[in-house]
Each structure stands twice: as structure tokens, then as C-alpha cells.
Amino acid sequence: MKTKTLKKNKINVVTLGCSKNLVDSEVLMGQLKANKFNVEHEGTSDDHQIVIINTCGFVDNAKQESIDTILRYVEAKKQGAVEKVYVTGCLSERYKKDLEIEIPEVDAYFGTRDLPKILKTLKADYKHELVGERLLTTPQHYAYFKISEGCDRPCSFCAIPLMRGKHVSVAIDDLVGRAKTLAAKGTKELLLIAQDLTYYGLDIYKKRELANLLDKLSNIEGIDWIRLHYAFPSGFPMEVLDVMKAKTNVCNYLDMPLQHISDNMLTSMRRGITKQKTIDTVNRIRDKVPGIALRTTLIAGYPGETERDHEEMLRWIGDTKFERLGIFTYSHEENTHAHLLKDDVNEKIKKKRADAVMALQQEISYKINQQKIGETFKVLFDRKEGDYFIGRTEFDSPDVDNEVLVKSSADNYARIGDFAHVKISSATDFDLYGDLI
Numbered sequence: 001m002k003t004k005t006l007k008k009n010k011i012n013v014v015t016l017g018c019s020k021n022l023v024d025s026e027v028l029m030g031q032l033k034a035n036k037f038n039v040e041h042e043g044t045s046d047d048h049q050i051v052i053i054n055t056c057g058f059v060d061n062a063k064q065e066s067i068d069t070i071l072r073y074v075e076a077k078k079q080g081a082v083e084k085v086y087v088t089g090c091l092s093e094r095y096k097k098d099l100e101i102e103i104p105e106v107d108a109y110f111g112t113r114d115l116p117k118i119l120k121t122l123k124a125d126y127k128h129e130l131v132g133e134r135l136l137t138t139p140q141h142y143a144y145f146k147i148s149e150g151c152d153r154p155c156s157f158c159a160i161p162l163m164r165g166k167h168v169s170v171a172i173d174d175l176v177g178r179a180k181t182l183a184a185k186g187t188k189e190l191l192l193i194a195q196d197l198t199y200y201g202l203d204i205y206k207k208r209e210l211a212n213l214l215d216k217l218s219n220i221e222g223i224d225w226i227r228l229h230y231a232f233p234s235g236f237p238m239e240v241l242d243v244m245k246a247k248t249n250v251c252n253y254l255d256m257p258l259q260h261i262s263d264n265m266l267t268s269m270r271r272g273i274t275k276q277k278t279i280d281t282v283n284r285i286r287d288k289v290p291g292i293a294l295r296t297t298l299i300a301g302y303p304g305e306t307e308r309d310h311e312e313m314l315r316w317i318g319d320t321k322f323e324r325l326g327i328f329t330y331s332h333e334e335n336t337h338a339h340l341l342k343d344d345v346n347e348k349i350k351k352k353r354a355d356a357v358m359a360l361q362q363e364i365s366y367k368i369n370q371q372k373i374g375e376t377f378k379v380l381f382d383r384k385e386g387d388y389f390i391g392r393t394e395f396d397s398p399d400v401d402n403e404v405l406v407k408s409s410a411d412n413y414a415r416i417g418d419f420a421h422v423k424i425s426s427a428t429d430f431d432l433y434g435d436l437i
Contacts, residue, residue: 010038011122012048012082014073015137016066017056019144019193019229021089025054026134028088028115033135035124041137050084051076052118055091057163059331066091067103074105086110088118090163112164113149133181139382141417142189142225142398143182147175147213151195153232155259156270156337157302157330160195167196169204172213176220183222188417189380190223191397196232198240211239218247224419225380227251227397233258233281234272241288251394252289255324257297261316262309265302270337275316282320293395295324298357301350302330303341310353317360323368324401325361327354362429369402369427376437379404379422381414389414391422393432404432412436 011032015025025041032039040048051073055066066089073085084107092099093111100109110118116126136143150165151158179190192214194200201209217226226249228240233256244250260266263275273281286292298313317325329350332343345353381391382398388405391414396402404422406412412435414420422434 008049009036010048011040011050011052012043013039013041013052013054014069015041015054016069017054017058017062017090019191020146020195021054021056022137023134023144023146023193024089024112024115026137028052028054028118029135029137030130030133031115031119031127032122032124034127034130034133035119035122037122037124039135041135046081048082050086050122051082052086052088055087055089057089057091057094058159059328059333061331063091070099070103070106074103077105086118086121088112088114093163094159136187138398139417140186141380142191142382143187145175145179145182145190145192146170146194147192147197148194148200152199153196154270154272154337156268156341157259157299157333159333159336162335164195167199167203169200169202169209171204172201172209172216175213176216179217179220179223183220186222186417188222188419189225189227190217191227191229192217193229195230197228197230198232198236208235208237210237211243214240214243214250215247218243218249224249225251225394227253227255227394229255229397231256233278236281236285238284238288241285244289244292252292253295253395253397254285254292255295255297255397256285259297259299260302260305260309260313262305262312265305265309268304268338268341269299269302279316279320293323295326295397295401296322298325298327300327300329300354300357301345301347303332303338303343303345305330305345305353310356314356314360317357317364321364321368322361323365323395325357325364326400327357329354365402366427366429369429369432372424372432373427374424376421376423377404377432377434378419379406379414380419381406381416383416384408384414389416391420402430402432404434406434406436 013025029039056062076082087106088110092109096109119126148169150167151161152167377393379391391404421437423437424432424434426433
């Protein structure tokens, strides 16, 4: 029985998982707003008539978080706190039939490309003129910018192609139009995302066109920073680095998940690259763009990973000294090629190896940051927390990288969403402290 009045046509969109999911939620919210719905992202007012959960199905922890969130809102529905619960996204795409059986209280399940179906269910029109329009959930001054969907890579451990399908690029003209729309609304930083940036254009232009796209985006007035996320190392188009060098608003930053360095692991992972080619690629990138910040992501505990493989990874990290690094423990995903292998590294060892990698990276990051004391950096300020304004340099992406903290005072006052120059006075493992100049 209802204990309160729910606001008709008020929708709460809850997003789980990666930045690509976030973009999907923003597009959905833009369509809903155009259809006169009162829509919020992860609203806390507790008077929503409808909840739409955009789920993640990537690894075990993400899947469990998605299931827990669905169950939470199903219980809220039972208590009369919401009327309708809809589920979309990767988990729903991958496990729709199972979910319909296990959690039948959900009003409808949708896949990753079912936006028109969601709108039709809500008796809303799909506004074709709004293609590319979004209701940003990030601060207005930066936006994640998805240039393609899906992936054609055969990586053994990855379930993304099962949930997102084959690689599909968005046309350059469409992307330029979308970027201009964002810039006109005050967006200063575009964070280019895709399952694989380097594959961009192969499907529609029959050649890699990331460099051309980057060049055209960099000419848009009002876009001060463009950064690249999720580049594949095999076949990396080096001409992208020429654009990075030539254009001051293309950040000297590259996110390139490498996953491992042992030839044994790279072969089993079906990465299409060897240890030596990986090392050569990293060295070529650094030679072409001196001072570039390289972010990578690794996997600990993949099937068959020995202590020797792990030690080889640690030595490589110590030698390479990535500016930014993260690591996942391996998740045994059904219907992937690696699921045919025995998941033979126990969870404690996976975690121990991941912790060892991050402990080493912490040391590397500390030493790199100490060298920045006394230097001055251009900083984009994202928010204020307590006594500190918090921002980022061109070498840092939101949520995953280092931050710059400036203590608020009469002499130190930053405007959120604006750039300012900061002289670094001290540094910790993952943060820089400084003063405005």
C-alpha cells in the first residue's frame, strides 16, 4: 500500500558501470526530457514514479552490484515507493531470459540498443532530431564522448562483444555536430571513449580515421581539452600522435589497456601482440610525444598465470614506469574464449598479485609526483570539497587519476569549470598540492 504520493511522470535513472553506460543514460534522459518527463539521475528525493536501472555486466563484482540494485528497487516497488521498475544495459542484454525468471517483479528488461523500445514502453516519442543530444550527468565543463559502439577484437577474457555487439563507428560529421552542441553549452573538455578508439573508421571509411576525427574535433571553438581513452596497442595508428603534437588542445594523455606483458599470457588472452612489440609500441609513443602521460590497465590471476608471469609483470612495470595504472582481478566469464580454460588462480592469490602491482605503482607515482614540486601546471577545476578546490592537469582524467588540490583563501580562489595555473608546493602518492598564480 502506498505510503506517499509519487510524482507522475517523474523518472529516476540509475547508472552502473563505465563511462560508456553513463553516455547511454545521458542520451536516454535527453529523450525523456524532450518528452516532458521530469527526469533525474540517481535522484534522492524518493518520489519517483518510475526507476530505470542501466546495468553493468562486465565482471562478477559489477554484475552483483547491478543485481543488488535491481533487488533494492524491486523491494521499493513492493513497498509502494515506486510504481514501475525497468532494467536496461549490459546485464540485461546478456542475461535477459535468466533475469525475467529470477526477478519477474521488474516491469520490463531491455538490451543495450533498445532506446526506442524503452521510449515506446513509456509512451514517449523517439525524437530523431535529438540524435546526439544528452542531459549531462557530469559537470557541464567536461563530457564523455562516445565515438563508436561495440568491439571486433577477439580478446579471450572479454564479454563486451556479447553485450555491445560488433564495432560500429559514428560518422565524423555527426560527431563534429555533437561536439559543437556540447561546446555551445559550455563543455570545455571532451573525453573520447570507445571499446577501441584505434578501430574507429574501419567499418564505414575502410581505414583508421581516429587522427582525422581528432583533427576536426580540435578545431571546434570552445573545446580546450580532448583526451583519448581505451586505445588498443596492436595496430595503433601512430599518426594520432602527430595530431596530439600539433594541436595544443589535444591532451598529452593516452589510456591504453595492455592487460599483461608475459608472452604466455598475451597469447592465451588473444591480444594479437607480443611482449617485445608492446614494449616497442610504448617506447615509440613516448619518443613521438615526450612527456605524454600513459595510463594502462592490467589483469591479475588470468587462467594459467604463474608466479613467474606475475614477477615478469612487476619487473616490466618497474622498468616502464607508467604515469597512471590500474588493475583488475580476473573474472571467469561464461561464453568467452577464456571460460574454456580452468580458472586455476584462487581469489586470494589474485588479490595478492593485484595488491603487489598497486603497491609498486604507488611508489612509482610518488616519485613522479615529487619531481613536479616547484613546477606550474594548467589546471581545470572540477569541484570544491571542504577547504579545497579540486582540479586536474591535462595528464589526468576524472575519477581515475591524480588530482590537484588548492586550499581556499583570499589569495587562492578558483572558479569551478575554469582553468587556472597552479604552482605545485607538495605532493603525495596520487595528489598534488599547490597555489594559484
